Amino acid sequence: MAEKKYDVVIIGAGPGGMTTALYASRANLKVVMLDRGSFGGNLNNTASIVNYSGFKDIQGPELAEKMYQGATQFGAEYAYGTVTKIEADGQQKKVTTDMGDTFIAPVVVIATGSDHRKLGVPGEEEFSGRGVSYCAVCDGAFFKGKHLVVVGGGDSAVEEGIYLTQFASKVTVVVRRDVLRAQPMLQDEAEKNEKMEFVFNTNVTEILGDDVKVTGVKTHNNKTGEDGKISAAGAFIYVGTVPMTAPFKGLGVLDDQGWVKTDNEMKTSIPGIFAIGDVRETPLRQIATAVGDGAIAGQEVYQYIKGLN
Ligand SMILES: Cc1cc2nc3c(=O)[nH]c(=O)nc-3n(C[C@H](O)[C@H](O)[C@H](O)COP(=O)(O)OP(=O)(O)OC[C@H]3O[C@@H](n4cnc5c(N)ncnc54)[C@H](O)[C@@H]3O)c2cc1C
Numbered sequence: 001m002a003e004k005k006y007d008v009v010i011i012g013a014g015p016g017g018m019t020t021a022l023y024a025s026r027a028n029l030k031v032v033m034l035d036r037g038s039f040g041g042n043l044n045n046t047a048s049i050v051n052y053s054g055f056k057d058i059q060g061p062e063l064a065e066k067m068y069q070g071a072t073q074f075g076a077e078y079a080y081g082t083v084t085k086i087e088a089d090g091q092q093k094k095v096t097t098d099m100g101d102t103f104i105a106p107v108v109v110i111a112t113g114s115d116h117r118k119l120g121v122p123g124e125e126e127f128s129g130r131g132v133s134y135c136a137v138c139d140g141a142f143f144k145g146k147h148l149v150v151v152g153g154g155d156s157a158v159e160e161g162i163y164l165t166q167f168a169s170k171v172t173v174v175v176r177r178d179v180l181r182a183q184p185m186l187q188d189e190a191e192k193n194e195k196m197e198f199v200f201n202t203n204v205t206e207i208l209g210d211d212v213k214v215t216g217v218k219t220h221n222n223k224t225g226e227d228g229k230i231s232a233a234g235a236f237i238y239v240g241t242v243p244m245t246a247p248f249k250g251l252g253v254l255d256d257q258g259w260v261k262t263d264n265e266m267k268t269s270i271p272g273i274f275a276i277g278d279v280r281e282t283p284l285r286q287i288a289t290a291v292g293d294g295a296i297a298g299q300e301v302y303q304y305i306k307g308l309n
Contacts, residue, residue: 006030006105008301009095011083012244014041015063016277016290016297017111018071023298025076029305032103033071034095036082040064041113042278043287047137047163052287060137063287079103083112084247088270091308106308107301110248110260110268110275111294114241114285119151123207123214124237131214131234132207136160140167143234149174149217151204152238158182158190160238165195172230174199174219199230207235243279255281266297272304 007029010017017033025031038044046060055063072078081097086108095103116134118124124132133139140163148168150161153175159182161171173190178200180187190196199219206218208229216231243258253268253275255261259282260275262268268275274297277290 003102003104004032006032006103007305008032008107008109009034009093009103009105010109010111011086011095012041012111012113012277012279013039013068013071013078014111014113014277014290015043015067015287016113016279016294017041017109018067019291019294020109020111020274020276020297020301021071021076022074023295024301025071025074027298027302029302031076033076033078034081034083034097034103035078036080038064039068039071039078043067045135045137047140047160049287086110086248086251086273088251088273091272093272107272107274107304109266109297109301110245110273110279111277111290112244113278113290114243116237117240117242119204119237119239121204121206123209127207127209127214127235130212131209133234133236134238136163136236139234139236140164143167145169146233147172147231149204149230149232149235150238151217151235152240153177153179154181154238154240155183155186157238158186160236161196162186162190162193164236165193168195171196172199172232173197174202174204174217174230176203176222177201178223202228204235241278241285245279264296265300266293267300274301 008024008031010033013033013035043060043064050057085096087094093108147170150173201223203220204217205220208216219228260280262275262280266274276293276297278285
């Protein structure tokens with residue numbers, strides 16, 4: 001257990017946190033990024049990125065590596081740990097991790113992003129890691145020549161479904177509504193892909209399996225009321241996201257859905273606590289917006305600390 005002092009503690013080393021680290025360390029501030037996993041955040045769960053300016057098509061983990069090189073070039077540090085608490089008593093804030101380490105700083109930037117939303121059906125928990133997955137780039141290659149189900153109708157479901165067709169014999173996308181919500185270009189690409197099929201107006205109601213692994217899903221057509229079954233070796237679930245804000249509930253900075261409320265300068269209602277990227281109340285959750293928020297926070301953090309001296 002150690003107590004360390006910094007100018008800025010950034011919680012989360014995704015694209016947002018890494019950008020604040022770059023800006024703040026370039027302004028000569030002593031910066032640490034804390035993460036419960038490897039740097040990169042959700043970039044590590046993304047196969048192909050075609051909508052981040054400057055790259056025609058880049059793999060998520062490759063972009064994560066490039067961002068990390070940039071973030072640490074002026075001395076920002078990375079430390080492993082799951083943050084469990086922020087105490088904001090006066091000017092100095094205290095950030096505690098599950099390993100009992102504490103980090104003291106006048107500024108804390110919450111950049112913890114979002115996690116996948118669970119479908120909440122029987123079998124999901126039981127077969128997680130045994131055919132139920134939330135990450136095509138991590139698990140897709142285990143399903144060579146197999147039939148897969150993707151649950152969801154937004155950008156992530158369609159994009160990751162397309163990615164899975166390079167391994168799977170067929171990908172059936174089960175969509176709750178009667179239309180997809182994905183960007184038109186993605187929809188075109190998916191519709192042209194001979195390995196993809198779509199089942200609309202349908203809810204997955206159960207993940208089925210044998211003693212070892214997933215064997216299919218049970219379905220319910222919400223228009224006709226008909227129940228059905230799709231045999232598949234895996235179910236990839238993309239039904240939205242939830243904020244990663246459990247440790248910050250007591251601070252009074254969250255909205256009723258759990259996202260962090262900020263102003264346009266990424267400031268929360270507590271002086272010295274900022275929030276950026278997917279974790280905050282924002283109309284768009286993408287790499288470009290997380291990076292933009294990160295840059296604004298980097299600048300604002302510097303101004304805030306200058307004002308204290
Ligand atoms: C499958 C998928 C595909 C996507 N495809 C695209 C795309 O093509 N283009 C695009 O622009 N965007 C895409 N996105 C969205 C994009 O990945 C996010 O908008 C972006 O990563 C948000 O960055 P962030 O820094 O706010 O948060 P994140 O990337 O979520 O990073 C948050 C970090 O915080 C850490 N963390 C969380 N809680 C704690 C804690 N208590 N203590 C310590 N660390 C913690 C996490 O481990 C994580 O590393 C995709 C997302 C997914 C899931």
